[in-house]
Every structure is written in structure tokens, then in C-alpha cells.
Amino acid sequence: MIGISMFFTALLLLLIGFPVAFTFAAVAVLFGMIAGIVEIYSYGGFDAGLISGLMEGLDEGVAMFGYMPYRIFAIQQNTILMAIPMFIFMGIVLQKTGLAEKLLESMGFLFGEIRGGIAISTVLVGSLLAASTGVVGASVVAMGVISLPVMMKYKYSTELATGTICASGTLGQIIPPSIVLIILGDVFQVPVGDLFKAAVWPGLTLVAAYIIYILIVSYLKKDVAPAIPADPSRGSKKKQVYKALIDIIPSLTLIILVLGSIFGGVATPTESSAVGSIGAVGLALMYNTFSIDMIKTAAQESVKITSMVFAILIGATAFSMVFSYTGGEEIVTEFMNNLPGDNKTSFILFTMLAILILGFFIDFVEISYIIVPIIVPIAAALGINPVWFAILIAMNLQTSFLTPPFGFSLFYLKGVAPPSVSTMQIYRGVIPFIIIQIVVLGILAFYPEFFGIDSMI
Amino acid sequence: RVYTWKLATTWGPTLSPFIDAPHQMAKMVEEMSDGRLVIRIDASNKHKAALGVFDMVKGGQYDMAHSASYYWKGKDINTLPFTTMPFGMTTPEQYAWFYEGGGMELMQKAYAPHKILSFPGGNTGNQMGGWFRKEINSLEDLKGLKMRIPGFAGEVMAKLGVAVTNIPSGELYTSLERGVLDALEWVGPGMDVNMGFHKVAPFYYTGWHEPATELQYLVNERKFDRLPKDLQVILKTAMKLSAYDMYIKNYAMSAEALSEMDTKYPNIKVMTFPKPVMDAMKKANSELIAEITKENPLLKEVIDSQTAFQKKARAWTIMSDYNYLKDNLQ
Amino acid sequence: MLKLEKLFDRFADFIGAITSIAMVLMILNVFYDVITRYVFNMSSIGMQEMEWHLFSVIILLGVAYTLKGDGHVRVDIIYDRLSYRKKAMINMLGAIFFILPISLLVGISSIDNAVSAYASMEQSGNPGGLQYRWIVKALIPLSFLLLIITSVGFFIKNLNVYNGLHPLEMDRIKHEVEDIKHDIEEHKHHIVDTDKKGESK
Numbered sequence: 003m004i005g006i007s008m009f010f011t012a013l014l015l016l017l018i019g020f021p022v023a024f025t026f027a028a029v030a031v032l033f034g035m036i037a038g039i040v041e042i043y044s045y046g047g048f049d050a051g052l053i054s055g056l057m058e059g060l061d062e063g064v065a066m067f068g069y070m071p072y073r074i075f076a077i078q079q080n081t082i083l084m085a086i087p088m089f090i091f092m093g094i095v096l097q098k099t100g101l102a103e104k105l106l107e108s109m110g111f112l113f114g115e116i117r118g119g120i121a122i123s124t125v126l127v128g129s130l131l132a133a134s135t136g137v138v139g140a141s142v143v144a145m146g147v148i149s150l151p152v153m154m155k156y157k158y159s160t161e162l163a164t165g166t167i168c169a170s171g172t173l174g175q176i177i178p179p180s181i182v183l184i185i186l187g188d189v190f191q192v193p194v195g196d197l198f199k200a201a202v203w204p205g206l207t208l209v210a211a212y213i214i215y216i217l218i219v220s221y222l223k224k225d226v227a228p229a230i231p232a233d234p235s236r237g238s239k240k241k242q243v244y245k246a247l248i249d250i251i252p253s254l255t256l257i258i259l260v261l262g263s264i265f266g267g268v269a270t271p272t273e274s275s276a277v278g279s280i281g282a283v284g285l286a287l288m289y290n291t292f293s294i295d296m297i298k299t300a301a302q303e304s305v306k307i308t309s310m311v312f313a314i315l316i317g318a319t320a321f322s323m324v325f326s327y328t329g330g331e332e333i334v335t336e337f338m339n340n341l342p343g344d345n346k347t348s349f350i351l352f353t354m355l356a357i358l359i360l361g362f363f364i365d366f367v368e369i370s371y372i373i374v375p376i377i378v379p380i381a382a383a384l385g386i387n388p389v390w391f392a393i394l395i396a397m398n399l400q401t402s403f404l405t406p407p408f409g410f411s412l413f414y415l416k417g418v419a420p421p422s423v424s425t426m427q428i429y430r431g432v433i434p435f436i437i438i439q440i441v442v443l444g445i446l447a448f449y450p451e452f453f454g455i456d457s458m459i
Numbered sequence: 460r461v462y463t464w465k466l467a468t469t470w471g472p473t474l475s476p477f478i479d480a481p482h483q484m485a486k487m488v489e490e491m492s493d494g495r496l497v498i499r500i501d502a503s504n505k506h507k508a509a510l511g512v513f514d515m516v517k518g519g520q521y522d523m524a525h526s527a528s529y530y531w532k533g534k535d536i537n538t539l540p541f542t543t544m545p546f547g548m549t550t551p552e553q554y555a556w557f558y559e560g561g562g563m564e565l566m567q568k569a570y571a572p573h574k575i576l577s578f579p580g581g582n583t584g585n586q587m588g589g590w591f592r593k594e595i596n597s598l599e600d601l602k603g604l605k606m607r608i609p610g611f612a613g614e615v616m617a618k619l620g621v622a623v624t625n626i627p628s629g630e631l632y633t634s635l636e637r638g639v640l641d642a643l644e645w646v647g648p649g650m651d652v653n654m655g656f657h658k659v660a661p662f663y664y665t666g667w668h669e670p671a672t673e674l675q676y677l678v679n680e681r682k683f684d685r686l687p688k689d690l691q692v693i694l695k696t697a698m699k700l701s702a703y704d705m706y707i708k709n710y711a712m713s714a715e716a717l718s719e720m721d722t723k724y725p726n727i728k729v730m731t732f733p734k735p736v737m738d739a740m741k742k743a744n745s746e747l748i749a750e751i752t753k754e755n756p757l758l759k760e761v762i763d764s765q766t767a768f769q770k771k772a773r774a775w776t777i778m779s780d781y782n783y784l785k786d787n788l789q
Numbered sequence: 790m791l792k793l794e795k796l797f798d799r800f801a802d803f804i805g806a807i808t809s810i811a812m813v814l815m816i817l818n819v820f821y822d823v824i825t826r827y828v829f830n831m832s833s834i835g836m837q838e839m840e841w842h843l844f845s846v847i848i849l850l851g852v853a854y855t856l857k858g859d860g861h862v863r864v865d866i867i868y869d870r871l872s873y874r875k876k877a878m879i880n881m882l883g884a885i886f887f888i889l890p891i892s893l894l895v896g897i898s899s900i901d902n903a904v905s906a907y908a909s910m911e912q913s914g915n916p917g918g919l920q921y922r923w924i925v926k927a928l929i930p931l932s933f934l935l936l937i938i939t940s941v942g943f944f945i946k947n948l949n950v951y952n953g954l955h956p957l958e959m960d961r962i963k964h965e966v967e968d969i970k971h972d973i974e975e976h977k978h979h980i981v982d983t984d985k986k987g988e989s990k
């Protein structure tokens with residue numbers, strides 16, 4: 003029972019708003035001590051007296067944390083996770099080169115003349131950025147600054163515009179390379195390269211689904227996304243296509259460097275992140291945006307984001323250590339095995355629903371490090387293919403970036419949108435995209451063969 | 460009173476037959492002691508520190524561990540030779556050394572500074588030399604070859620110009636598939652086929668570097684001393700028996716996998732290294748041993764004891780098994 | 790008190806500088822290893838081990854640095870709506886009851902491990918691996934020590950906010966958004982300039 007009450011205590015304490023990493027760590031300390039006291043009590047350690055029993059119990063609790071240094075040392079040596087800071091670094095450098103903005107501009111003008119055109123080019127640029135980096139914040143902000151004003155100027159509905167930006171900006175989490183997939187690869191102990199490969203089709207399906215949705219909506223409702231008049235000053239159509247192609251080159255270069263070096267056998271996924279980082283710096287040099295200052299800020303920013311992730315990992319390690327030593331895992335396993343109906347289907351439905359709901363409140367890093375490790379052995383016992391299950395979770399977690407009230411994507415967009423755009427408009431705007439994601443998630447869950455993935459081992 | 464012990468393994472919960480040894484040992488202990496000594500087993504997915512088990516037993520976080528002695532080479536070089544040595548003894552020879560040739564005493568002497576007791580924990584038998592994407596015909600073919608081969612054997616290979624590469628075990632298959640690695644060594648047919656290496660690197664070379672890999676039980680000495688005499692004997696008996704059982708189980712698994720390999724995966728080509736390559740390995744090995752024993756008297760004592768015993772035992776192996784096999788190959 | 794706060798900030802920035810350098814070195818290190826292996830068929834276990842040594846510096850020391858810029862993610866459903874004083878109070882209590890216990894517990898229990906690695910001069914067990922393993926092991930107690938120091942700074946900063954000496958800094962996402970926006974604004978000028986050949990803006 004300690005494990006379960008520990009879990010709910012953590013959820014409650016998180017609401018206070020103190021950093022998540024330390025909240026989990028503190029709950030671990032508290033319940034580690036309680037578990038120590040309970041253990042000593044159950045062995046009759048209180049027979050000698052209350053105080054000596056308590057002291058012995060606290061000793062037992064403290065002793066449990068003696069495992070922590072070894073767990074942390076194992077994290078230090080985890081070369082798979084080393085990819086995280088380097089992919090973040092690469093994303094930040096790319097963002098600082100301003101190449102994304104150029105691409106967004108030229109694509110926007112290229113497709114602007116069809117209804118919904120700017121929204122579609124936002125999705126396309128979003129997926130290119132996703133395949134070259136995958137830093138959510140940067141993509142959303144870039145598109146919020148560049149394409150939102152354009153869409154608003156040409157009388158696109160605010161809901162469609164904001165929804166498109168938020169959804170396209172989060173594509174980086176499912177389209178490889180992706181931090182979520184790296185973390186899940188670590189938690190599931192499956193090759194990150196396999197996850198990257200398996201995520202390509204589901205990711206592209208999502209892109210296609212977004213575009214089809216935009217086409218349909220702008221066709222059905224005339225004033226949602228009107229066509230914009232051709233701008234002769236931009237040159238002939240041919241010239242525009244040419245310019246767009248030129249502007250795609252930098253992102254394509256990075257995609258080839260990163261995914262090419264993984265699938266071409268030059269580098270492991272971790273190493274490809276260094277190749278990509280150097281490539282991004284090379285692009286900055288080529289496009290004359292390089293400066294020592296840029297490297298400095300990029301390094302500082304990636305250290306911050308990385309430490310944020312690893313602080314949570316260390317907090318989560320302490321938490322799950324106490325959780326598992328107090329028998330919490332057994333209770334969850336028993337619960338999962340007693341779900342009604344066919345075990346595999348009910349397990350998938352239940353875990354997907356639980357992750358979706360938790361995603362409304364907590365971050366993907368916490369979910370990946372606290373919740374997922376508990377369900378991994380159960381999935382393995384049911385014979386579920388870990389690659390498929392990891393992709394399902396990744397897709398599900400991607401949705402959490404969009405779900406109000408705490409979707410990261412929404413925060414980022416709100417931060418750059420003009421004051422006339424209300425939070426409610428953004429919330430309403432992302433709803434259709436959330437539905438699309440859940441539909442694609444459903445297809446992946448029940449018709450995995452459509453994506454060429456086996457659901458069982 | 461009931462003693463509740465905790466044991467940490469270097470292996471994951473499904474790495475059979477390694478993981479089976481401690482489970483079987485714990486079961487025997489509990490039954491033989493009528494429930495007075497209960498050992499709970501945490502696999503590496505639970506304690507998350509596969510190679511931290513030495514320190515955790517030393518520090519008392521765990522009462523015992525199941526691992527392999529050569530992993531501690533960096534902490535204390537004297538622990539190196541108790542697993543196996545390149546071109547060293549075969550499994551029966553090595554067990555004879557441990558139990559009758561003074562090996563056990565030397566092992567306790569090596570672990571004494573750490574207040575740890577060490578016992579044999581099961582043997583994999585002769586390990587295979589590894590999976591290669593390309594055939595090795597000369598020493599030249601080894602130059603620049605990217606190979607995952609950890610430990611002392613890796614040092615021998617490095618001396619021959621192999622680019623020894625560290626890759627996390629989860630990434631091994633894909634690295635070999637895509638050419639990040641040209642070769643790797645794992646264990647033997649029984650365990651290798653599960654990893655699928657044969658699909659991407661069809662040249663399977665016979666062993667030279669780990670002729671008798673002995674796993675190891677580590678026990679915290681202070682905790683062991685606190686056990687009543689009868690439980691100590693029960694524990695030691697169960698460890699010894701489980702070690703022998705693992706050896707047998709692994710032998711059967713490998714035989715099974717090999718026959719499966721022949722029918723299911725006919726593309727696998729079992730190879731032996733050409734003589735010049737083997738000779739160069741032997742030479743590099745002797746040089747390395749001379750180097751590490753120079754400043755470590757205890758290590759020298761152990762290796763000298765192994766070499767002397769191997770000489771005697773090998774004469775008998777040749778007289779008995781080798782001649783028998785040679786004359787009865789069909 | 791404000792001066793004291795500045796002092797702690799400077800200390801955190803120093804950690805930030807070290808970790809940033811480690812970050813750049815790690816990228817170069819990994820890139821070097823890929824190139825030497827792929828192009829020159831050479832490989833050094835020592836250099837490969839250096840990768841995770843640098844990674845350790847980033848993740849372990851970075852935790853303390855990130856606390857200074859309020860970079861650790863929070864669940865801010867309620868927190869966001871509170872007054873500065875209430876937020877500051879949460880942060881002060883959090884530093885004492887949430888950060889301090891775990892830092893002491895893990896920090897102290899990790900000292901032995903580093904000391905014993907030093908005493909036995911533990912080194913890598915791999916061919917050509919690195920020596921002085923106590924250094925990476927000592928990073929663990931060091932990281933918690935630094936975290937305790939920066940959380941004292943964090944406490945003082947929030948005490949100053951509580952006493953009305955200055956407002957609380959913006960949260961992480963707002964910070965980040967401002968930075969990126971700033972970058973993009975700069976690029977925009979750049980883009981417009983090149984497109985219209987310096988005629989506008």
C-alpha cells in the first residue's frame with residue numbers, strides 16, 4: 003500500500019508548483035523513511051521501545067538511499083542518453099541560423115494562393131524541422147512569429163492558425179530524431195535506431211492527416227483559410243519554386259547527416275547527434291550567422307534543458323527505487339493482470355488512457371521515467387512488441403504537448419501570439435488536431451500492420 | 460531467527476542460463492534451511508547498476524551478488540584471472556584448479572582486502588571467438604577492424620591493430636548490421652542466436668580468449684560471518700551445486716542451439732583463425748601478461764599457479780579426452 | 790542581501806561556464822571518435838570513455854546551474870496564479886524540505902564510493918581506458934554539494950522577493966520564448982534586407 007499512497011502523494015505535492023524533479027525526490031525520501039519504520043515494526047523492532055524502534059527504522063530508510071550513487075553512476079555511463087544534449091544543441095544552433103524562417107517564408111508564398119495554403123506550408127515546414135531537429139519550443143515559436151501574423155493578416159481563422167502551428171511544432175517528438183524516442187529506447191532497452199525507423203511512417207501519416215484536415219476544412223468553410231492574391235513582386239512561379247527548393251537545402255542537409263549516418267552505418271544514434279551538431283554549426287558558418295556568442299548561448303541552453311531532464315531522471319530514479327522496494331510494482335502488475343476482457347487489448351487501452359490523462363498534468367519526461375518503467379515488464383510478459391508499444395507511447399506523449407491546460411506547445415505559442423489571440427482560441431484551435439492524433443493513435447494501436455509494425459514479438 | 464538476504468545480479472532478469480544459477484541457489488538455500496535463510500534476487504533492471512554490484516556488496520547494500528570476476532580488473536587487477544584467461548585452462552581443468560589446485564585459496568586472498576568472499580558461480584564453457592562480417596585470412600585483415608571485445612582479450616586484439624570499440628549491448632545488433640562494427644564477441648551459440656548476430660555477420664570464429672568463463676558469487680564477509688555455522692555450509696553447498704548446474708545447462712543449450720543453427724541457419728560459417736593470427740595473439744597475450752604481473756606480486760602468484768596447474772592438467776587432458784576425440788571424430 | 794544574492798548568482802554562472810565548455814568538448818569528442826573510426830578505421834577506448842566523462846560533468850553539475858535560472862520544470866496550474874510573495878514562500882520551503890534532504894542523503898552516501906575508488910586507484914577495465922575513475926565518481930557528491938550551495942542562493946533570492954526587494958524572475962518558458970523571439974526578429978531584418986537588396990528597413 004505504501005507504493006500506491008506514495009504515488010498519489012506525489013501527484014498532490016506536484017500541484018504546489020515546486021520543481022518536479024525535487025518533488026519526486028522529496029516524496030521518495032519521505033516514503034523511504036516510512037517504509038524503513040514499517041519494516042522494522044513488522045520485524046518486531048519496536049519491542050525494545052518506541053524511540054529505538056523509530057531510530058532503527060530511519061536507519062533502514064537511510065540505508066535504502068545508499069543504492070542511489072550506483073544508480074546515478076549507471077546513468078552517467080548511459081551513452082544512449084548522451085544523444086539528448088547534442089540533439090538539443092543542434093536544434094538551438096539551427097534555430098539561431100534563421101534558416102527555418104527563410105523556409106517558412108518561401109513556402110508560405112509558394113502555397114499561399116490555394117485555400118489553406120499557408121497552413122499547409124506551416125505543416126510542411128513543421129515536419130521538415132521535426133526531421134532535422136525536434137526541439138518543440140523553437141519550432142512553435144518560429145512559426146508563431148513568422149506564419150501566425152501572415153495567416154492573421156490574410157484573415158485565416160485564429161483557431162485554425164494557432165491549432166496548425168501548435169500541432170506542426172510538436173511533430174518533432176514523433177518524427178526522428180526525437181528526444182522522446184531516445185528516452186523510451188532507454189526505458190524499453192530497445193535500439194534507438196529501431197525506434198527511429200519505426201516512427202517514420204506513423205509520423206508522416208500524422209503530417210498527411212493534418213494536411214488533409216486543413217484541405218477539407220478550408221474547402222468546406224470558405225472564410226476559414228482564404229486564398230491570398232498572388233504577389234507579383236515575388237517573381238514568377240518558377241522563381242518561387244526555385245527559391246523554396248534552395249531554402250529546403252539546409253534542413254535536408256541535416257536530415258541526411260543525422261538519419262543518413264544512422265541508417266547508413268556510419269554512426270550510432272548517439273554519435274549521429276554529434277554529427278548533426280557539427281553539421282548545424284557548419285550551416286551557420288556557410289550562411290554567415292556563426293559567432294562564438296551563438297555557440298556559447300547554444301551550449302548554455304542545451305546544458306539547462308539537459309540538466310532539467312536529468313534532474314527529473316534522478317528524482318524519478320529515487321522515486322521508483324522506493325516504489326519498487328515497497329512492493330508498489332507488484333500491486334500495479336496484479337491490477338493490470340486483473341483488467342476485464344482480453345488481457346492484451348485491455349492492457350493497451352488502459353495504459354494509453356492513463357498516459358493520455360496523466361499527460362494533461364505532467365511532462366513526458368516524468369511519464370517516461372516514472373510510469374513507463376512500471377508497465378514495461380507487464381507488456382513484456384504479455385508478449386507485446388516493445389518497439390510498437392514504445393511508438394504508441396511516443397505518439398500518445400506527443401498529444402500531451404497539445405492538451406490544455408498544460409500543453410507545452412500552447413504555452414510557447416501564447417508567449418509569442420499577439421494579445422488579440424486569447425488562450426481559449428488556442429485551446430479551441432488544437433482540439434481538432436488532438437482528435438486527429440487520437441485517431442492515428444487508434445489506427446496504430448489496432449491496425450499496426452498498416453504501418454508495417456508487428457504488435458507482438 | 461530468519462535471515463533475509465539480498466542478492467544483486469549483473470544480468471537482466473531474462474538472461475538465461477546466467478540468471479538461473481542464483482535463482483536455483485536461493486531456492487535450494489531456502490528449502491535446505493527450512494526457510495531460515497531467504498535470499499531475494501534483484502536483477503539489473505531492478506537495481507539499475509549492473510557493474511555496481513561489487514561496490515554494493517562491499518558497501519553492504521547487498522549481501523551478495525552474482526557476476527564475473529574479470530569485471531573488477533579496473534578496481535583491483537588481482538581479481539582478473541579468476542574468470543578465465545586467453546589460452547588458459549578448459550572448464551574441467553579450471554574447476555580442478557579451483558577445488559584441488561589451490562585456486563579457491565588464492566581467490567579468497569585476492570578478495571580479502573575488500574572484505575568480500577568469492578565463490579565459483581557457473582561456467583559458460585569455451586566461448587566463441589565472435590561474429591565477423593568478413594573472413595579473417597591474415598593479420599592484415601585485423602588491422603583497423605572495428606570490434607566489440609571487452610576486457611583483457613580486447614587488449615590482446617588492440618595490440619594486433621584492432622579498433623576496439625565500446626557499444627552498449629542494446630545497440631550491438633544494429634551496429635553490426637549497419638557496419639558501425641565489423642565484428643563482436645558475445646558468448647556461445649546458446650546465447651548468441653537469441654541476439655540474432657548470425658543474420659548480419661555470418662563468419663563465426665571459434666574461441667581462444669575465454670576457454671572457461673567462470674561466473675562468480677560475491678558475498679559480504681561480515682554478513683557471512685554473522686550466519687550460524689549450518690547456514691554457512693548450506694549457502695556454500697547451494698552455490699557450488701548451482702554453479703555446476705549452470706555449466707551443464709549452458710552445455711545443453713549450446714548443443715541444442717548448434718544443431719538448430721546447422722539446420723535453420725545454413726549460411727553461418729564456422730571458422731578458425733589461421734595459424735599466423737593465432738600465433739600473434741598468443742605472443743601478444745604473453746607480452747601483456749608479463750607486463751601486468753611485473754608490478755603485482757599476488758597476480759603473478761595466481762597466474763604462475765594457473766600456468767603450472769594447466770601444464771599438469773593439460774597433459775592428462777591430451778592423454779584422455781584429446782586422444783579419445785581425435786580417434787573418434789566420426 | 791541583494792549583494793549576497795549576486796554572489797551566489799556569480800557562483801552559479803561559473804558552474805554554467807564549466808558545463809557549457811564540457812558540452813562543446815563532448816560534441817567535438819564524439820565527432821572525433823566517429824571520424825577516426827569511419828574514415829581512419831582507428832578507435833581509442835580512452836577517447837570513447839572521455840565522452841561519458843564529459844557527459845557526467847554536464848548532467849551532474851548542470852543541475853545546480855539550472856536551479857539559478859529557474860530552469861527546472863514545474864506543474865504550474867496553481868503556482869502561476871499565486872502572488873510573488875506566495876511563490877517565494879513555496880520556493881523557500883521547497884529548498885529546505887525538498888532539495889536539502891535528498892542532497893544530504895545521496896551526497897553523503899556517495900562519498901564512500903568516491904573515496905574507495907581513490908584509495909584503490911580504480912581505473913577503467915577496458916583496454917586503453919581512462920585512469921582516475923575517482924574523479925567521475927566524485928562528481929556525484931560534488932554535484933549535490935553544489936546543489937546545496939546554489940539552493941542557498943535560491944533561498945536568498947526568494948527571501949529578497951518575499952521582502953519586496955525585487956520581483957521574481959520570469960519562468961523558463963517565458964524566458965525561452967523571449968530569447969527565440971528576439972533571435973527571429975533579428976533574422977527577419979536580415980531576410981528582408983537580402984530579399985529587397987537593402988531597400989527597406
Ligand code: NA
Pocket residue numbers: 131132133134135136137173174175176177178179180
Ligand atoms: Na524530430
Ligand code: NA
Pocket residue numbers: 586644645646669
Ligand atoms: Na564473451
